Structures are given as C-alpha cells and as structure tokens.
Amino acid sequence: MKIAMVSEHASPLAALGGVDAGGQNVHVAALSAALARRGHDVTVYTRRDDPDLPRTVPLCPGVDVVHLDAGPARHIPKDDLLPYMSELADEIAKDWATQPPDVVHSHFWMSGVATLDAVMRPDGPQVPALHTFHALGTVKRRHQGADDTSPPARAWLEPWVGRTADRIVATCSDEVFELKSMGVPTGNISMVPCGVDLSLFPTTGPAEPRLRRHRLVAVGRLVPRKGLDLPIRALRLLWDAGLDDVELHIVGGGTEAEKLASDPEAQRLRALAQELGVEDQVVLRGQVPRDHMPDLMRSADAVVCTPWYEPFGIVPLEAMACGVPVVAAAVGGLIDTVVDRVTGLQVPPQDPEALADALAELLRDPALGSKLGAAGQKRVHARYSWDRIAAETERAYQTTLSRRSGQLQRIEGSAL
Numbered sequence: 001m002k003i004a005m006v007s008e009h010a011s012p013l014a015a016l017g018g019v020d021a022g023g024q025n026v027h028v029a030a031l032s033a034a035l036a037r038r039g040h041d042v043t044v045y046t047r048r049d050d051p052d053l054p055r056t057v058p059l060c061p062g063v064d065v066v067h068l069d070a071g072p073a074r075h076i077p078k079d080d081l082l083p084y085m086s087e088l089a090d091e092i093a094k095d096w097a098t099q100p101p102d103v104v105h106s107h108f109w110m111s112g113v114a115t116l117d118a119v120m121r122p123d124g125p126q127v128p129a130l131h132t133f134h135a136l137g138t139v140k141r142r143h144q145g146a147d148d149t150s151p152p153a154r155a156w157l158e159p160w161v162g163r164t165a166d167r168i169v170a171t172c173s174d175e176v177f178e179l180k181s182m183g184v185p186t187g188n189i190s191m192v193p194c195g196v197d198l199s200l201f202p203t204t205g206p207a208e209p210r211l212r213r214h215r216l217v218a219v220g221r222l223v224p225r226k227g228l229d230l231p232i233r234a235l236r237l238l239w240d241a242g243l244d245d246v247e248l249h250i251v252g253g254g255t256e257a258e259k260l261a262s263d264p265e266a267q268r269l270r271a272l273a274q275e276l277g278v279e280d281q282v283v284l285r286g287q288v289p290r291d292h293m294p295d296l297m298r299s300a301d302a303v304v305c306t307p308w309y310e311p312f313g314i315v316p317l318e319a320m321a322c323g324v325p326v327v328a329a330a331v332g333g334l335i336d337t338v339v340d341r342v343t344g345l346q347v348p349p350q351d352p353e354a355l356a357d358a359l360a361e362l363l364r365d366p367a368l369g370s371k372l373g374a375a376g377q378k379r380v381h382a383r384y385s386w387d388r389i390a391a392e393t394e395r396a397y398q399t400t401l402s403r404r405s406g407q408l409q410r411i412e413g414s415a416l
C-alpha cells in the first residue's frame with residue numbers, strides 16, 4: 001500500500017522531551033518504519049517549522065518525511081496551529097492531485113481536521129481516512145479545566161473528526177469508552193496500542209551507576225499533567241518511613257541548562273523538593289537522548305509514571321522492555337499496559353501516600369522487583385513489538401479499504 005501519515009505538529013524527526021514532542025512523535029516514526037518493513041511505501045506529512053528544512057527528508061528505507069508550508073516556518077505551540085490547518089489541507093490535496101495514497105492515517109485532532117478537509121473536497125482525492133487522536137480534548141478539559149489551552153473549536157471539531165473519519169484507531173480501552181461517549185460508532189473503532197522499539201530497548205545492557213542506594217526514574221514532558229510532583233512528594237514520605245537513601249531522576253524538559261532553569265514546571269518541582277526537604281535527592285536531568293534512555297531506566301529500582309491522565313504512555317513499555325518494574329497511576333493506557341502485581345504496581349491517581357506505599361514495598365523487596373520486571377519484559381515481547389502493532393494497524397487499513405469498496409459496489413449497483 002501507499003500509506004500517508006499526517007502529523008501536523010509531531011514530526012518523526014523532532015528531538016523528544018520538549019513540551020510538544022513526545023509519544024506521538026515516537027508513535028508516528030516507529031509505526032511508519034514498521035509498516036515500511038512490511039513492504040508498504042509510507043510518506044509522513046508534517047508542518048514545516050524551520051525555513052531550512054528540505055521539503056523531503058528520508059527517515060528510513062521506505063519512509064519519507066515531507067514538510068508542508070502551513071503558517072510561519074517556525075515553532076508554534078500546537079494549541080495555536082488551528083488557523084493553519086486549511087493551508088495544510090490545501091498542500092495535502094495538491095500533493096495528492098496526481099498520485100493519491102491508498103489510505104491516510106492522521107494523528108491528533110488537528111491533523112484529522114486538515115486531512116478530512118483535503119479528502120472531502122468534491123474535486124479532491126477521495127482517500128479512505130483513518131485517525132488516531134493520541135489525546136482527547138474532553139479528557140483534557142475534565143482534568144485541566146480553565147488551564148486547557150486548546151482552541152475552543154476543539155470541543156466540536158474533535159467529535160466531528162471522530163464521527164467523520166472512516167475508522168478511528170484507538171490506543172487503549174479507556175479511549176474506546178471515551179470515543180463511544182463522543183458518538184463514534186463502535187463498529188468504526190479498531191483498538192491498536194502503541195508499541196515499543198525492542199531493538200532500542202533490548203532485554204539486557206549496561207546501566208548507569210547510581211549515586212545512592214535506591215534510584216527511581218520518572219520520564220515526562222515537563223507539564224503539570226504528567227504529575228512529576230507526585231514522586232517528589234512520595235520521596236519525602238519514603239524518607240519519613242526510613243527509606244532515606246533514594247534518588248529520583250526526572251527526565252524531560254529542555255536541552256540546555258538555562259532553558260531547564262527558566263522552565264516554569266522545573267522551577268515548581270525544584271521549589272516543591274526544597275519545601276519538602278528532599279532537594280538533594282532530586283535530579284532534574286532535562287532532555288535525555290533516546291539512545292541513553294535504556295541505560296538510565298536499567299539503573300532504576302522502578303520507573304514511576306503518575307500522570308493525572310494518559311492517552312497511552314510509551315514510557316512504561318520502555319521500562320518493561322528493560323526489565324524494570326513500573327509503578328503507575330491507574331489511568332488511561334496505563335490500565336491496559338501495566339498489569340497490577342504482575343508487571344508492576346498500580347496506584348490510584350494523584351495519591352502520594354499510595355505511591356509511597358507501593359514504592360516502599362518494592363524497595364524493601366528486591367525479589368518482587370525482579371519478578372515484576374521479568375514479567376513486564378515477557379509481556380512487551382509478546383504484545384507490544386512495533387512489528388505486531390504494524391500488522392494490526394495494517395488490518396485496520398484493510399478493513400477500511402474493503403468497507404469502502406463494498407460501499408462503492410453498493411452505490412454502483414443501485415445506480416444501474
């Protein structure tokens with residue numbers, strides 16, 4: 001198949017860990033590469049955010065990234081991109097005028113808006129469209145209220161994308177529930193999780209040396225909803241419980257030291273650590289290159305993932321691939337990926353006491369950690385390789401294509 005991916009803000013070429021660069025970038029890059037390994041020809045369309053970017057950049061054999069002009073060629077926060085989506089649709093339609101793809105898969109609601117705009121034009125390319133939301137505005141608003149910076153139009157455009165695309169590829173069962181409440185017909189939903197790059201996160205390998213007896217690692221973009229304050233609060237409770245030789249490494253944020261120093265979330269986390277008297281135990285690592293992530297994860301007794309909500313969450317899969325137990329808030333995709341007391345421990349969201357209790361249990365019982373870590377490794381190899389995820393995604397594409405050709409045959413039949 002000739003497959004088009006549209007990912008307006010999340011380029012597979014971007015550095016990870018910044019405010020708008022995380023799991024979606026990883027997902028689009030890895031899924032495209034895995035589909036190409038299955039023999040498909042993949043083009044990823046993204047917005048040009050730098051004037052020096054060439055139009056086409058090869059990502060790997062079988063995958064090209066195409067930069068389309070839509071709005072100023074500089075970084076624009078994703079929540080300010082909606083006004084440029086019709087320009088993006090124009091560019092997509094222009095590119096497909098002569099050689100349309102067999103199928104298009106858009107990522108994030110705004111890419112869905114641009115893609116459906118392009119494919120629904122009467123004179124445009126009538127390409128079957130699948131969509132993955134990665135995050136849902138309804139869930140975001142529920143948790144962030146007035147702090148949600150999404151444009152107000154998201155409230156109606158997102159459900160419109162959900163009901164208009166040929167098929168929605170949801171990444172977890174919690175999302176399927178949300179989609180149904182949004183009015184997306186159950187028959188139009190396929191559930192395919194994200195995967196993990198098992199060559200980048202192999203079963204064995206070196207581990208960074210620790211500075212203290214125990215180490216916890218938390219990875220996330222430095223935004224409040226990632227709940228990175230919770231492991232800091234738990235650190236204090238662990239200290240009170242006699243576990244005082246524990247370091248917490250928080251990964252994510254800017255690359256340069258000054259950027260991290262001026263980051264409001266980094267400042268908030270630092271101030272909290274100081275207030276709780278655990279500042280010597282907290283290391284803000286900033287952005288860590290992806291290829292160093294396995295060494296860092298392997299150095300931990302546990303990887304802590306305690307977001308307020310999480311559309312999927314690739315970090316727990318990466319930790320599991322490294323054989324490290326995950327202590328996760330029971331939200332979103334983490335409910336599916338982290339099996340409580342089998343591959344990790346689940347705790348209620350936003351509950352530092354429960355988190356501290358789970359961490360204390362793990363730190364006091366290394367055999368439990370090894371057992372959970374080994375089970376996690378087994379689970380990701382059985383269920384979450386990108387090759388398997390690509391095969392399941394391909395099935396969703398085929399279902400969509402055969403439904404479309406069935407519809408065409410019915411229309412032709414009734415016209416005769």
Ligand code: UDP
Pocket residue numbers: 016017021022023024026219220221251252253286287288289290293312313314315316318
């Ligand atoms: N990541 C990274 N370096 C960093 C921070 C994050 O390589 O400094 C990667 C991390 O390993 C994971 C992705 O970014 O692959 C984050 O994905 P996830 O789905 O967990 O969170 P999101 O950022 O999408 O909310």
